[in-house]
Amino acid sequence: MKIIGSYTFNIVAAASVLLSIATSLIGSINVFKKQSLVGDAIGHASYPGIIIAFMVSKSRSPFILLTGAALLGGAAYHLIQKSEKRTTIPLDGNLAIFLSGFFGLGMVLKTYIQGNARFARASQAGLDAYIFGQTSFLLELDLVMIAIVTLVCVLFFTLFYKEIKLYLFDREFSAVIGLPTKLMDALILVMTILVISVGLKSVGALLISSFLILPVIAAEQWSDKFFNVLVISCIMSMTSSLIGNYLSFAGEGVATGPVIVLISCIFAFLSMMFGKRSHIFGKRRES
Amino acid sequence: MIVFGEGMMKKEVVGIRNLNVSYGKKRVLSNVDLSIPDNVRCAIIGPNGAGKSTLIKAILDLIEHDAASVKVLGKPLDEVRSRIAYVAQRSNANRDFPTTVFDTVLMGRYQHLGLFKRPGRRDREIALEAIREMRMEACLDRHISQLSGGQLQRVFIARALCQDADLYILDEPLAGVDENTETIIMDTFIDLQKKGKTIIAVHHDLSTIRHYFDYLVILNEEIKSHGPVEEVFTREQVDKAFKMEIDGREDRKEWVAREDNRLVYV
Ligand SMILES: Nc1ncnc2c1ncn2[C@@H]1O[C@H](COP(=O)(O)OP(=O)(O)OP(=O)(O)O)[C@@H](O)[C@H]1O
Ligand SMILES: [Mg+2]
Numbered sequence: 001m002k003i004i005g006s007y008t009f010n011i012v013a014a015a016s017v018l019l020s021i022a023t024s025l026i027g028s029i030n031v032f033k034k035q036s037l038v039g040d041a042i043g044h045a046s047y048p049g050i051i052i053a054f055m056v057s058k059s060r061s062p063f064i065l066l067t068g069a070a071l072l073g074g075a076a077y078h079l080i081q082k083s084e085k086r087t088t089i090p091l092d093g094n095l096a097i098f099l100s101g102f103f104g105l106g107m108v109l110k111t112y113i114q115g116n117a118r119f120a121r122a123s124q125a126g127l128d129a130y131i132f133g134q135t136s137f138l139l140e141l142d143l144v145m146i147a148i149v150t151l152v153c154v155l156f157f158t159l160f161y162k163e164i165k166l167y168l169f170d171r172e173f174s175a176v177i178g179l180p181t182k183l184m185d186a187l188i189l190v191m192t193i194l195v196i197s198v199g200l201k202s203v204g205a206l207l208i209s210s211f212l213i214l215p216v217i218a219a220e221q222w223s224d225k226f227f228n229v230l231v232i233s234c235i236m237s238m239t240s241s242l243i244g245n246y247l248s249f250a251g252e253g254v255a256t257g258p259v260i261v262l263i264s265c266i267f268a269f270l271s272m273m274f275g276k277r278s279h280i281f282g283k284r285r286e287s
Numbered sequence: 288m289i290v291f292g293e294g295m296m297k298k299e300v301v302g303i304r305n306l307n308v309s310y311g312k313k314r315v316l317s318n319v320d321l322s323i324p325d326n327v328r329c330a331i332i333g334p335n336g337a338g339k340s341t342l343i344k345a346i347l348d349l350i351e352h353d354a355a356s357v358k359v360l361g362k363p364l365d366e367v368r369s370r371i372a373y374v375a376q377r378s379n380a381n382r383d384f385p386t387t388v389f390d391t392v393l394m395g396r397y398q399h400l401g402l403f404k405r406p407g408r409r410d411r412e413i414a415l416e417a418i419r420e421m422r423m424e425a426c427l428d429r430h431i432s433q434l435s436g437g438q439l440q441r442v443f444i445a446r447a448l449c450q451d452a453d454l455y456i457l458d459e460p461l462a463g464v465d466e467n468t469e470t471i472i473m474d475t476f477i478d479l480q481k482k483g484k485t486i487i488a489v490h491h492d493l494s495t496i497r498h499y500f501d502y503l504v505i506l507n508e509e510i511k512s513h514g515p516v517e518e519v520f521t522r523e524q525v526d527k528a529f530k531m532e533i534d535g536r537e538d539r540k541e542w543v544a545r546e547d548n549r550l551v552y553v
Contacts, residue, residue, distance in 0.1 A: 032384050159403060166394050170380035176347050177398040177450075178368040220385060224430040229385045277430065 003249045012135045012202075012245050015143045019199050020215075020237035022150040025157050026195045027212035027237075028230055029188050031220070032168040037092070038077065040209035041099040043196050045076030047205040048106030050130045055113060060126055062142045062201070069130075069197040076102050077189060103205065133204030133257030135245050146198045153191055157230075165226050202241075204257035211257075214264035215240070221275025240264040298325040300454055300485045301346060304355040308341050315341050316352075317509050326483055327502035328476050330490040330516075332525075337507040339489045340376050340458050347373060347456065360454055369398045372450035374443045376458035376489070382432045388442055389427045392418050395449030417448040420475060422468075437464045444472060455479060457488040473499050496520055 003009050030039045046069035053068025054060065076098050083094045110127060113119040126137045157164060166174040167184055175181045196208050203211045219233035244260030251259075272278050299322045306319040316338045323329050331339050345352040348364050360367045372395070386394075395417070396410040406414075418424055421441040431439060440463055447455060455476075461469050476486045476499070490496065496503065496516060503519045505511040512524045 032381055034381070162397055162400070162405065165386075166397055168381065169384040169386055169391070169394070170378065172349060172375055172379060173373065173394070173446075175349060176368070176371065176373045178365065220383075224385050224387050224428070225390070226385045 003246060008136065008138075009245075009249060011140060011143050012138055012249070013242060015135070015138055015146050015202060016241035016245050017238050018143075018146050018150040019195075019202060020241050021234050022146070022153045022195045023199060023212045024215055024219075024230060024233040024237045025153045026188075026192050027216045028226075028233060029164070029168065030192065030209075031213050031216045033188075036209065036213045037095050038080070039192060039196065039212050041080060041095045041102075042073040042077055042193060043200075043205050043208040044099045045102035046070070046073040046193075046197055046200060047130060048072055048102055048109060050200065050205075051106050051109040051113070051127065054124075054127060055109065055119065058119070062139055062145060065130075066145060066197045066200075069200055070193050072102065073193045073196060074189075077193070106205075129204070130200045131204050131206060132255035133200070133202050133207070133260070134253075135202050135248060135256045136253075138201060142198070142201055149191075149194045149198045153195065156187070156191065161227075168226075202245075202256060203260060204255065207257045207261045210261045211237070211241075211264060214261065214268045218264070218268040218271035218275075221271040221278045224277065236267045237264070240267060298361065299323060299358075300325045300327075300360055301487065302356070302358040302361075303346070304357075306342075306345055306352060306354040306357065308338070308345050308350065308352045315508065316345070319354075319510055321504065321510055321513060323485070323487060323502065323504070323513070326480060326485055328480055328500045329485070329487045329502040329504060330496055330500040331487065331504045331506055332490055332493065332496065333506035333511075339506055342506060343456055343458055343487075343489065347371070367454075370453040372447040372452035372455045374440075374447045374455075374457040374460055376462070378439075378443055380431075380443075382439075384431075386431055387428050388418065388423060388431060388434070389414060391431055391442055392445045392449050395446040395451075398450060413451065414445075414449050417445040418442075420448060420471070421445040422471065437468060440464050441468060444475075448475065453484055455484060455486045455488075457486070459489045459491065461490070461492070493525065 027039075030036050049068035049070065049072030050065045051068075052072070053065050056068075057064045080091075080094050080098050083089060083097070084091055087094075089097070114124065126134070128134070129137045163174070163179055163184070166177075167179055167181060171181055195212070199208050199211065215233040215237035216229065218236050219229045219231075222232050223229050240260050240263035244256055244263050247259050248254045248256040301321065301323040303319055303321040306316060306321075307314070308316040319342065321342075331342065333339050341350065344350045345354070346357060346359060346364075348357075357364065360370055393406050393410060393414040396406050396413060400406060400410070415424075418427065421444055423438065423441050423445060426434065426438065431442065434442065440460070444457070444460055447457065460472055464472065476488075479486060488500075490500065497520065501516055502514070503516045504513040505519065505524055512519050
């Protein structure tokens, strides 16, 4: 069976490479802002958005589903922030409540429409793909959306590289010299939601946040420079994604997300063992 | 030595009218009116929890506050940001962030670079000079998580020097640094003052006030007094602000009030 070079695999490969760039950049922000878990909550919360968008529109157009995912991801984030401010529940408790609440809602709605005659005419095939990721369902339109989101992220990083660096390292200092930290928070949130939404079909709601953070954590073990970390992270992310997709294609129907994340985990594990900044075999130690 | 004669009004570097700050319902600063003149080395003193850091954060617009007016270098803060350098008390900088000592200090140049501009050769030279001044050149390429607390403080002070500002605001710059470093930092302050700059620093060691500073703000929820050190640093004034503390101190006998009512710490 010839996989590499086939039309579908070309689309998938292009989508993986682009998505890897976007997830590495946005993932680095999430890791260094110490809010990786927030990404996890947004990822899970976007799943009911897919189902609701499908129920309302009776269409599987990637654009419509993505809009639903982004809206619910944003809503969950908003609720988490509100609850964080107005209650005494700590952040991890809040994350757990909204993460499982939203994802549970998604699963309930999905089982509801599966046996429901009103939705029988609209094909539901592919809705499962958004849970674990299934790149064989990827359409050209998905690729276009991934490309646009990636372009936005790359532009953001190239134009404001030094500002982003300062903001991530020392927020208070960046505020003193006049960076619009609130605006940056908002932009970063929007980009995080967009990247997660376009990545759902490839990696799935359950594991998308791991795909954002694992390559960054792995890359961090190899360099003391932010720029190098970004580059290494992109390379690792692309590699895991390409191998993952290939294996998933070869395995006919194996969900893509888990394979990609498994390979990312292996990279992260090896980096922790042998990386220059690692604790285990690396020559340097941290305080 | 700077003389504050009557009628010789200096330009003010910080001017605050009726500043109030609360955290939730808790009032931390009330009715603060403060004017700090240009080109001084000013210490802010007061017991723990007096609101020293809060005052600095309000000046730098880092926390919500309510004030009739806050002017820095004679202007609204937003117009003079590039002329201010700042070192936080316990910097909440992310120590896991991938950045070396050199890169971190170089960040002090960012406020002078336009949007989309990268630091150039001149910026690197300035950063290197600041690192040398703080005697950190041996750690140039070290990741900042591999520094001791005092070394990290030196890096942040080097970053502030690199900011090439007119006003330096430092929240306990001497916290956790050794004696040598303390001398280096204080000599740097004197150099800066000679170049026409102003330094405002939160300070805890009352015994060195006279030696290190020439202007003083005594704070405890409100401004207890402020003015040239010789005028303000008296037992009476310090007692007012530190009341609880001094009464509870074992080493109370070490505070000696001279006949002229000046406070000496021996
Ligand atoms: N984020 C905060 N939320 C609530 N209360 C705060 C917060 N920060 C400070 N406070 C309170 O405000 C008061 C002033 O705090 P501040 O940090 O300004 O004191 P300080 O004079 O700098 O003390 P220190 O000498 O210990 O640094 C304290 O009573 C403190 O408990
Ligand atoms: Mg303080």
